[in-house]
Amino acid sequence: MPNMSLKKVEMPQQDAKIRAHNFGEVTHGYTPQMAIEEAKRCLNCRHKPCVKGCPVAVRIPEFISLIAEGDFEGAYLKIKETNTLPAVCGRVCPQENQCERQCVRNIKGESVAIGRLERFAADYFMQNYTEETPRIQKNGKKVAVIGAGPAGLSCAGDLAKRGYDVTIFEALHCAGGVLSYGIPEFRLPKDIVKKEIEALENMGVKIALNMVIGKILSVDELLKEHGFGAVFIGTGAGLPGFMGIDGENLNGVYSANEFLTRINLMKAYRFPKSDTPVNVGKRVLVVGGGNVAMDAARCALRFKAEEVTIAYRRSEKEMPARLEEVEHAKEEGVVFMTLTNPKRILGDEKGFVTGVECVRMALGEPDASGRRRPVQVAGSEHIVPADTVVIAVGQSPNPLLVQTTDGLGVSEKGTILVNENGETSRKLVYAGGDATTGAATVILAMGAGRAAAKAIDAELSSLL
Amino acid sequence: MYRIKRKKVLNDQIILMDIKAPLIAKKAEPGQFIILRVNEAGERIPLTIADFDRDAGTVTIIFQIVGKTTKLLSEQDEGDAVLDFAGPLGMASHLAGYQKVAVVGGGLGCAIAYPQAKKLHQLGVKVDLIAGFRSKHLIILEEQMRDVCDNLIITTDDGSNGTKGFVTERLSERLEAGTKYDLVIAIGPLFMMRAVSELTRPHSIPTVVSMNPVMIDGTGMCGGCRVCVGGETKFACVDGPDFDGHLVDFDSAILRSTFYKDKEHQSFEDPGCRLRGAFDA
Numbered sequence: 001m002p003n004m005s006l007k008k009v010e011m012p013q014q015d016a017k018i019r020a021h022n023f024g025e026v027t028h029g030y031t032p033q034m035a036i037e038e039a040k041r042c043l044n045c046r047h048k049p050c051v052k053g054c055p056v057a058v059r060i061p062e063f064i065s066l067i068a069e070g071d072f073e074g075a076y077l078k079i080k081e082t083n084t085l086p087a088v089c090g091r092v093c094p095q096e097n098q099c100e101r102q103c104v105r106n107i108k109g110e111s112v113a114i115g116r117l118e119r120f121a122a123d124y125f126m127q128n129y130t131e132e133t134p135r136i137q138k139n140g141k142k143v144a145v146i147g148a149g150p151a152g153l154s155c156a157g158d159l160a161k162r163g164y165d166v167t168i169f170e171a172l173h174c175a176g177g178v179l180s181y182g183i184p185e186f187r188l189p190k191d192i193v194k195k196e197i198e199a200l201e202n203m204g205v206k207i208a209l210n211m212v213i214g215k216i217l218s219v220d221e222l223l224k225e226h227g228f229g230a231v232f233i234g235t236g237a238g239l240p241g242f243m244g245i246d247g248e249n250l251n252g253v254y255s256a257n258e259f260l261t262r263i264n265l266m267k268a269y270r271f272p273k274s275d276t277p278v279n280v281g282k283r284v285l286v287v288g289g290g291n292v293a294m295d296a297a298r299c300a301l302r303f304k305a306e307e308v309t310i311a312y313r314r315s316e317k318e319m320p321a322r323l324e325e326v327e328h329a330k331e332e333g334v335v336f337m338t339l340t341n342p343k344r345i346l347g348d349e350k351g352f353v354t355g356v357e358c359v360r361m362a363l364g365e366p367d368a369s370g371r372r373r374p375v376q377v378a379g380s381e382h383i384v385p386a387d388t389v390v391i392a393v394g395q396s397p398n399p400l401l402v403q404t405t406d407g408l409g410v411s412e413k414g415t416i417l418v419n420e421n422g423e424t425s426r427k428l429v430y431a432g433g434d435a436t437t438g439a440a441t442v443i444l445a446m447g448a449g450r451a452a453a454k455a456i457d458a459e460l461s462s463l464l
Numbered sequence: 465m466y467r468i469k470r471k472k473v474l475n476d477q478i479i480l481m482d483i484k485a486p487l488i489a490k491k492a493e494p495g496q497f498i499i500l501r502v503n504e505a506g507e508r509i510p511l512t513i514a515d516f517d518r519d520a521g522t523v524t525i526i527f528q529i530v531g532k533t534t535k536l537l538s539e540q541d542e543g544d545a546v547l548d549f550a551g552p553l554g555m556a557s558h559l560a561g562y563q564k565v566a567v568v569g570g571g572l573g574c575a576i577a578y579p580q581a582k583k584l585h586q587l588g589v590k591v592d593l594i595a596g597f598r599s600k601h602l603i604i605l606e607e608q609m610r611d612v613c614d615n616l617i618i619t620t621d622d623g624s625n626g627t628k629g630f631v632t633e634r635l636s637e638r639l640e641a642g643t644k645y646d647l648v649i650a651i652g653p654l655f656m657m658r659a660v661s662e663l664t665r666p667h668s669i670p671t672v673v674s675m676n677p678v679m680i681d682g683t684g685m686c687g688g689c690r691v692c693v694g695g696e697t698k699f700a701c702v703d704g705p706d707f708d709g710h711l712v713d714f715d716s717a718i719l720r721s722t723f724y725k726d727k728e729h730q731s732f733e734d735p736g737c738r739l740r741g742a743f744d745a
Binding site for chain 2: 217239242254257265266267273274275350398399
């Protein structure tokens with residue numbers, strides 16, 4: 001008998017007041033009993049609308065049935081058939097816009113908690129089993145993947161499964177891309193990321209760190225001199241956007257990238273035990289309304305900032321951040337100043353930030369994105385005191401690789417042009433993820449990595 | 465891991481190391497830099513490539529002990545290794561097409577000025593190399609510098625070697641005497657590079673400075689190395705590190721260089737830090 005409760009089984013989480021001051025994970029995940037109870041809410045629809053909502057087509061009803069039967073190992077392996085990073089996706093996917101939105105239970109009541117169940121299966125497996133080294137027949141062909149973020153990891157995993165000898169080239173000293181430098185520990189523990197990546201290495205994927213492709217080696221050298229049959233570019237959207245307003249170079253103004261990288265990748269929250277510092281003042285203003293802005297604001301709280309405010313130029317309804325992240329931020333004490341935009345940043349004679357002059361905004365006619373365009377309200381300038389300002393107004397693709405690769409077509413925004421198979425304007429060069437779309441989600445990048453892996457396999461197989 | 469093949473103490477504060485990194489050595493050009501991390505808890509720091517040997521597969525770095533990371537690095541010996549070593553980063557210096565160039569180095573800056581002078585010399589350009597140090601015992605790379613220029617002018621602040629005074633005075637004398645340079649390269653402390661740029665401005669001599677701000681990734685990702693150049697924000701890591709000295713906003717660069725002063729101190733005072741007490745400055 002299915003569980004006909006209209007609500008999801010609640011997932012335990014740290015109390016907001018306590019978690020606002022530590023980097024421990026916000027939510028604790030289901031116990032086996034909770035998972036089985038929730039799994040029984042799935043109606044196992046024959047037409048599987050949820051799977052159509054998933055960019056990597058996880059076999060959702062199948063894995064949920066296995067959880068309901070108590071076969072957690074089987075559930076994990078079922079997810080893993082199409083998803084390289086289940087523990088990551090179970091935590092950071094916007095399920096509410098994807099699989100869970102399509103769920104039939106959503107029509108009357110809440111959808112099945114697909115994300116929570118995915119996370120449960122992955123965590124349970126990681127705690128209780130070790131992945132067997134799969135016996136894969138190698139096909140003797142080499143593929144280079146540039147960037148060890150979600151797109152690259154997913155592409156590498158799929159190619160390794162098909163027998164390819166895959167090397168991932170990563171510019172930083174640590175694999176994971178945005179999973180390592182961007183998303184904070186309290187939302188995605190780095191041990192989880194590490195284990196997911198180890199599982200890939202277990203499949204034979206090689207990861208070469210500290211390799212800034214475009215500088216140390218070019219794409220052409222990889223193809224012509226290093227024996228790679230194809231190259232996949234998954235270099236993400238790592239170039240921080242600034243606003244171009246006065247005072248942005250004052251001490252205390254960070255790009256969200258720098259702020260989060262110091263904290264997540266370089267572990268500034270352990271300073272001075274780790275050597276990289278970050279300066280978080282008493283009053284922090286974060287500019288932007290996406291997940292990155294939420295992450296930055298919540299990190300600032302955990303550094304004991306007394307007042308953390310998010311300034312966003314539209315209204316809360318237009319905020320691109322996940323609802324869950326906005327709610328978590330609010331519970332923890334982040335103040336939301338919507339319809340507000342900075343005009344200039346003010347500083348003292350020593351070059352340190354003292355405040356931000358902001359202006360009120362009103363929503364006008366819809367713009368190209370379909371959202372109503374924010375316009376300044378004349379005479380509404382006011383000063384918000386702050387000693388740290390984090391600019392989280394978006395990232396664009398890093399031009400380094402494009403500049404050093406001849407004949408690679410790019411858009412005006414700097415994104416690499418690809419078709420639905422991830423094929424670029426260069427033969428044997430593929431791309432996917434944020435490098436082709438601009439900043440988007442982990443799971444879309446993974447879907448693109450998968451599509452490109454399929455196309456690479458088709459192309460290299462046909463060359464025989 | 466990247467093995468330290470050679471270590472040479474140049475003076476009591478400055479150390480040279482050859483690091484085994486064949487792929488970087490193959491591509492490195494003067495003006496570029498690497499980013500290294502000594503150990504797992506370590507900070508990523510940028511160091512300019514002082515030299516490279518493509519055959520031996522080594523990259524030479526020269527660093528001054530100014531903080532926790534450089535102190536830790538200085539304690540590594542030949543045969544030891546650093547955990548991470550990424551490069552070559554930044555744009556190579558544009559050195560072709562000149563007749564006569566003045567290369568001005570201040571202190572550790574001479575380690576960065578040296579490969580530039582070397583490359584110019586190889587290209588057949590006439591090079592005057594003006595190298596300034598605080599005192600005689602701090603002089604580094606004297607022989608090497610002499611080999612790659614037409615005139616080596618050493619100055620010391622206290623007059624203990626060469627002529628007494630600052631590099632700007634030596635450069636000024638030559639300009640007053642009518643020496644024609646079609647490029648001046650200034651590398652050293654921000655104050656020195658500003659002074660050289662101010663000196664050459666009225667003479668309209670193109671002047672290139674090498675900026676070395678705090679950075680994390682060195683690939684354009686963090687934006688921490690912002691430098692204001694001609695009213696525009698540039699990233700030293702990908703747009704530089706060389707910039708037009710007449711356009712760099714040195715005032716803001718000097719203010720930005722103070723951002724982590726307190727934290728640098730704290731890093732040393734951590735009870736867990738075995739370097740505690742090493743710096744009282």
